[in-house]
Amino acid sequence: MTQSERRIYLIERLIDEQPRYKNLAIPQNEAEQKKLLRSLFNVRMSGEIDDDFLKIQDEYLREEISQKGITDVEDLIPVTDGIYLWQGDITTLKCGAIVNAANSQMLGCFAPCHGCIDNAIHTYAGVQLRLECARIMKKQGHEEKTGGAKITSAYNLPCDRVIHTVGPIVRGALTESDKKLLASCYRSCLDIADKNSVKSIAFCCVSTGEFHFPNDKAAEIAVKTVKEYKERTKSKIEVIFNVFKDVDHEIYRKLLGKY
Numbered sequence: 001m002t003q004s005e006r007r008i009y010l011i012e013r014l015i016d017e018q019p020r021y022k023n024l025a026i027p028q029n030e031a032e033q034k035k036l037l038r039s040l041f042n043v044r045m046s047g048e049i050d051d052d053f054l055k056i057q058d059e060y061l062r063e064e065i066s067q068k069g070i071t072d073v074e075d076l077i078p079v080t081d082g083i084y085l086w087q088g089d090i091t092t093l094k095c096g097a098i099v100n101a102a103n104s105q106m107l108g109c110f111a112p113c114h115g116c117i118d119n120a121i122h123t124y125a126g127v128q129l130r131l132e133c134a135r136i137m138k139k140q141g142h143e144e145k146t147g148g149a150k151i152t153s154a155y156n157l158p159c160d161r162v163i164h165t166v167g168p169i170v171r172g173a174l175t176e177s178d179k180k181l182l183a184s185c186y187r188s189c190l191d192i193a194d195k196n197s198v199k200s201i202a203f204c205c206v207s208t209g210e211f212h213f214p215n216d217k218a219a220e221i222a223v224k225t226v227k228e229y230k231e232r233t234k235s236k237i238e239v240i241f242n243v244f245k246d247v248d249h250e251i252y253r254k255l256l257g258k259y
Contacts, residue, residue: 003060004033007033011033014037014040015040017044021040038113041122042109042113042122043110044127058126058155061125069092073202073238079256080256082230083238083240085240085252085256087243087249088244090244091157093202095159095160095202095240096200097151097200098163099162099163100117101209102165102166103166105137108133121162129152129153132153136152146167149188149192150163151193161193163201171212174217182206182213186206201237202242203240204244205248206218219251
């Protein structure tokens with residue numbers, strides 16, 4: 001099957017799952033088809049689906065990621081010993097684990113084509129990721145606490161694992177509690193990575209953006225917490241600070257230039 005044929009197949013299968021979408025027309029335009037498919041992935045609740053769907057979905061997503069271009073952590077140059085700064089799409093990074101800025105439900109973003117990292121990671125990992133997260137949350141029996149972390153498989157992403165953490169939502173002025181909870185996110189991710197023998201971990205800018213944590217303060221906490229963790233535990237884990245925006249790249253460049 002071609003990518004176009006796979007895309008149409010997946011759209012049709014996802015529409016068939018939901019009777020309310022039965023009259024939904026599939027666009028002829030490739031970009032609009034991709035947008036529709038992503039939307040259908042995003043709104044689909046966690047649930048089993050047959051192997052035929054998964055096979056074609058996996059082929060489709062891996063090809064899409066390949067076309068975007070995969071970056072291997074082994075090709076990056078460290079800023080300092082065991083610490084990297086990389087600007088790019090975290091869903092294209094080949095490393096031990098990437099960090100997802102999740103919400104307390106830990107099920108991914110349900111808003112169609114939303115621009116958050118949670119949405120992107122769940123989209124390109126595939127429907128299996130939401131299902132695994134749902135199983136974890138059902139077993140846990142309550143929402144994920146802020147500052148904690150969970151680890152899952154990465155499915156179709158080029159990384160090996162995904163580590164999900166819930167950062168603090170800043171409402172109004174930044175508080176000491178907000179700062180402590182964000183630091184806890186980084187420690188929890190590093191701790192669970194080491195416990196699972198993850199050799200490299202890529203952090204997104206946790207709690208910035210939709211959660212309104214000031215970018216500069218978040219970066220300061222991230223760098224400080226990682227550095228303190230590595231010194232305290234003597235962990236050999238390689239840490240990649242992944243940024244997408246130019247403003248964050250400049251902030252981290254200045255911070256990491258001090259070490």
